[in-house]
Amino acid sequence: MNIINQVTLRNLKENKRRTLVTMIGVIISVAMITAVSTLGVSFLDLLAREHIATNGEWHIQYKNVTSEQIEALERELTPESIVLASDGYAALEQSVNEFKPYLYFQNYNEAGMEQFPIDVVEGRLPQNENEIAISETIENNANVNYQIGDQLTVQIGKRVSKMDGTTLVQNNSLLREDETIMEELRINEKKTLTVVGTIERPSWEPAWAPGYTVIGYVDESALSENRSVDAFVVLSDIKGSLFERAEAFAQTYGIEKVNFNNELLRFYGVTKNDNLRMTMFSLVSIIMAIIIIGSVALIYNAFAISVSERARHLGMLSSVGATKKQKRNSVFFEGAVIASISIPVGIVAGFAGIGTTFAYINTFLQEALHTTEALEVVVTPSSIITACLISIATIFISTYVPAQRASKVSAIDAIRQTDDIKLTKKAVKTSKLIRKLFGIEAEIGLKNMKRNKKRYVATLLSLIVSIVLFLSVSYFTDSLKKSLELTKDDFQFDIQISSNQLAQEELNAYTKLDYVTSSTVIEEIRLETLVSIKNVAPPLKKQIEENDFALENGVFPYYVVLQSLDEESFHAYAKEIGVNPEEYMVQKSPLAIVVDQISYEDEASGKIVQTKAIETKVGDTLDLYMIPEDNGGHEQIDREFITTVEVGALTDKTPLGTQAALLGGIHIIVPQSTMDKLELDGKPFVYLNSSDPLATQAAIESLNDMNVYIYNVYQRRQQEEQMIMIMSIFIYGFITLISFILIANIFNTISTSIGLRKREFAMLRSVGMTPKGFNKMIRYESLFYGLKALGYGLPLSILTMLTIHLSVGYTFDYGFQLPWRAILFVVIMIFVIVGSAMLYSISKMKKENIIESLKQENI
Structure with missing residues (x-):
């Protein structure tokens, strides 16, 4: 040194x-x-780890691929692993649960058993195509007692809508119209299977799914040219180019449909959305x-x-x-x-x-x-x-x-x-006002800084x-x-209950079920109001001007979601947004709360837009009409006038269980007493929050009332x-x-x-x-x-x-x-x-x- x-x-x-x-x-x-x-x-x-633990790990999904296409996948994309999967439904005749009449077979190869979250309670997972592992909820919920070693002979097929012929999947609840089942099972194969294990209910099974999950096996060596399966690809090197590579591969080898696990890929900083x-x-x-x-x-x-x-x-x-x-x-x-x-x-x-x-x-x-x-x-x-x-x-x-x-x-x-150190007079000069206002100490301090x-x-x-x-x-x-x-779904509830047959008083009984922690009873009806072009939402006004929409006398028809809350729920909601609920109970003319803040996805730009639903203020009035039926293209539309409501408050908050309207609509909240005075026939809904949503759903289903529709979203809400x-x-x-x-x-x-x-x-x-x-x-x-x-x-x-x-x-x-x-x-x-x-x-x-x-x- x-x-x-x-x-x-x-x-x-x-x-x-x-x-x-x-x-x-x-x-x-x-x-x-x-x-x-x-x-x-x-x-x-x-x-990323939370998503994988809940939904499994995969990056690209190819639908309906053959053995030759699978070989090409392994050769050209060099994946870390390929999960082969197939599914189908079989009738569960012994089921006492009217909402779940099926067994849902989700079959995987060995890689799939590892990549997707499956928790074994007893026994083991299947190792060949003649074995299955069943969900423990079959016994707990459907009262069907399968034991390890039992053999089942089942006919497996696809759920198809009777109305339009579309194939239904596990995310689609049982298709019904009143008490009539509006779907059918189209059988593809008949199999005899041995139960080798019991699993916990998978986290990726929706609560409203019509089938109990059964895990089966896909044997890669037994695939033939005529048999197709779905391929879930797990890549070792995740780059932004994977979208182009995956789609190019699908086009080259004639694969009709390719999906991407966009949510997981986003956590790796990879997305197909340019914006x-x-x-x-x-x-x-x-x-x-x-x-x-x-x-x-x-x-x-x-x-x-x-x-x-x-x-x-x-x-x-x-x-x-x-x-x-x-x-x-x-x-x-x-x-x-x-x-x-x-x-x-x-x-x-x-x-x-x-x-x-x-x-x-x-x-x-x-x-x-x-x-x-x-x-x-x-x-x-x-x-x-x-x-x-x-x-x-x-x-x-x-x-x-x-x-x-x-x-x-x-x-x-x-x-x-x-x-x-600057000691010139100019360099350390300070204003006389500083010394006059604050004293010589402030002047010395300022000079020290300038020095x-x-x-x-x-x-x-x-x-x-x-x-x-x-x-x-x-x-x-x-x-x-x-x-x-x-971007999140506006789910403030665990379970939604609705009915086209039961009255609101009859649905009230569901609010008293075990585990229910809070509830709201809502009556809803769709109406229409006419809004002056100067008062429509700014994005909508732009669309009207760009597309040269024909207006009736300078007004635009808005759809209205008019909802009434039971007295207790309305009081809680009014206090939450800072208004006096009593004012809405004693008015001779209807006084309403208007949700004037909405967000929606603009299809043209791909953006999530937040905007005013309508340009209005407290004290303004809105005329409500019944939604007119199609008049065959005539210019003059006859509307049935219902009432005029006064805007009592504007808010961006919605009550429990409800969502704000989309562009071109408004959401209006009134107490139940107002709806009763108007004598309107609305559709009743009950929204529940529960400490144990699955147990509450089971209690509802145990009543076996086919007039009731259940929508359980607690899993999605929990994830959000x-x-x-x-x-x-x-x-x-x-x-x-x-x-x-x-x-x-x-x-x-x-x-x-x-x-x-x-x-x-x-x-x-x-x-x-x-x-x-x-x-x-x-x-x-x-x-x-x-x-x-x-x-x-x-x-x-x-x-x-x-x-x-x-x-x-x-x-x-x-x-x-x-x-x-x-x-x-x-x-x-x-x-x-x-x-x-x-x-x-x-x-x-x-x-x-x-x-x-x-x-x-x-x-």
């Missing part, structure tokens, strides 16, 4: 505080990049750019805040004959020493922080969501390499700039720091970056959550609630992580800045500044820093948020709203953190001797 590097090392050791603070800045930056990238990758990994892909890539690019800029600022500030001290050291080297190259190499060596220690520590700290966070929330996650999957720290080479490269590049820049500047000035100027412009700018830049980073991340995560809510919960954990974890990092950054920057001003503060105390005046000066410095940082940081944050909103706009269309709560939080916290950091640093200095502080060279 040459003498210059030895001197540099000694200087680092002597200036322990400055060296430690610089290292902390680098460690925080590296930890932030590592933690954020790891958090995102780990979150997507959890979603969604653009949204994903642009959002990731923006947030990573913000994080990289923030990390660059962190590391640069760690060096730049003490640049004057390093410049003096370089000036001393120059005075004893060091060349420009030696000085430059000395600075690079200093950066290399700091990097070699800080970068590994930062990476380990990032992983350790994420691991600790995951360990803390995993227990809550699994208990709240009833899931067996947990967040795991996923270490990717890209996150480590990215963190290292960014840190190395930033350290190089941070060390190169001061080295270049110091090499261009004389040794005397570098030692005196004339380039850093060393580089240190002041470095501290200010750190605050600005912290503001932009926090608000951008907050808006980014809010956009993710809003986008998820727009899990997704929102996981997303919320990710969001708040992300924001908390960023907040801690930014607070550490501000404390680090300000404490370093204060530490470098020891002699300056000692001088002020030596000439008579009192502790009260000193504290007053620090308070005003904190105020100046905060106001200046907010003045630059808030506009930059808003600009960044607009950019994020435009990126989301590739897939989702909703209005831009500023996150006022986050902005208010930032405004308050920036002053609290800056003030606290300054007061903390000053409190430590007050204990030091003035003479020693004036003499001190090293920090």
